Amino acid sequence: MDDELALHVVVADDQALVRTGFRLILESEGIEVVAEAEDGEQAVAAVRRTRPDVVLMDIRMPGLDGLEATRRILDGSAQEPPRVVMLTTFDLDQYVYAALAAGASGFLLKDVTPEHLAAAVRLVRTGDALLAPAITRRLVERFARTGGDTPGAAAPHRELATLTRRELEVTALLARGLSNAELAARLGLSEATVKTHVARILGKLGLRDRAQVVVAAYETGLVSVGSAHS
Template sequence: MTDDVEQQPLRVVVADDQALVRIGFRLILESEGIEVVAEAEDGEQAVAAVRRSRPDVVLMDIRMPGLDGLEATRRILAAPSPQPPRIIMLTTFDLDHYVYAAMAAGASGFLLKDVTPEHLAAAVRLVRTGDALLAPAITRRLVERFARPTAPDAAAPHRELATLTPRELEVMGLLARGLSNAELAARLQLSEATVKTHVARILGKLGLRDRAQVVVAAYETGLVSVGAAAPDPR
């Protein structure tokens, strides 16, 4: 299924209140054969553009006038859709509490605005498949800083954690610490295909969209402790 998705044209909406940023991202993506189907300068326009053009991925600035990127993300992902887009949050800062809130709302990851052209194009392709979490080490720091595992209702949405096998819990914990599929495979002495199967089962059992939400769930349920060091995959 992933291979079929990768063969289809990749369609992107770019939402940012700075015209130069939108132009720059458009040029980078189109030079890589990625189609930018719409641009938006605020959250309202982003929601409308997604509804109209049905993209695969949205590059969403967090801080925009009027409706910000966080609320726009919530509205986009709350709208009925057989295939909602993956949303990548754009920020100038590598630790921004809005990014954590957006990930908890369903965004698939985030990028700093000074991302290299090669990383931007690769990130859009990766997040489209849901196969990889963007900037996992930075995302882990972000979640560690803003997650609140002791909140009264923090674990309520994820009581299904009990349905995971010991191996799936192990994979989820390592994934939340920022390990890639290749690193997971090496550490657990499994094939990458088997790792992908475990990740898919975790997503299905917990009703999560992608690896970004797995990270959030792992910290909020206490499966991974805030401040826990990333394990050495070697």
């Protein structure tokens, strides 16, 4: 595989069977698992040692949990930190919201299909976020009210005032879990134009990806709890 296309992953989970299963699935798709970790401490060390593109991070692990490990990995000390995808058994795990606020790029259920797992890793590597609309609505709406009390929650972004009316509109729709294609259809724009708007929004707000846009939109009140269904 061309070096530019090579994809390196760290799998962190306290269950050996989960790690082995994910490794077999990813490597069968040409994705290299450069390290495994059974707790947060090992995950942080593995990331610093191997500098992967993506980390699949279990939330609940003994000792240092996945949430704190994610904070340490994304603490700003690395020039090009990896994308972190949280692994959860339940799609309404309360810690997922905190993980998104801490900088994680999305989440996957542990019963993800092999095809979806490989596709998700490739997707998040490109800078997109793993935010299925239905799950995102339930997840963020359930925990947005307590975001300020959740460890790792992001502070409100005053930079929202720098967004144009169209960019605010795009931000609100992003927070509702719409994909680029859905945004384009809703706004009557091309997907290329939507991507340009998203890139400008990320730049103005100083955010890494769409996952953080969702958090910022709810925490600043741009999108209120319950309004995501409109």
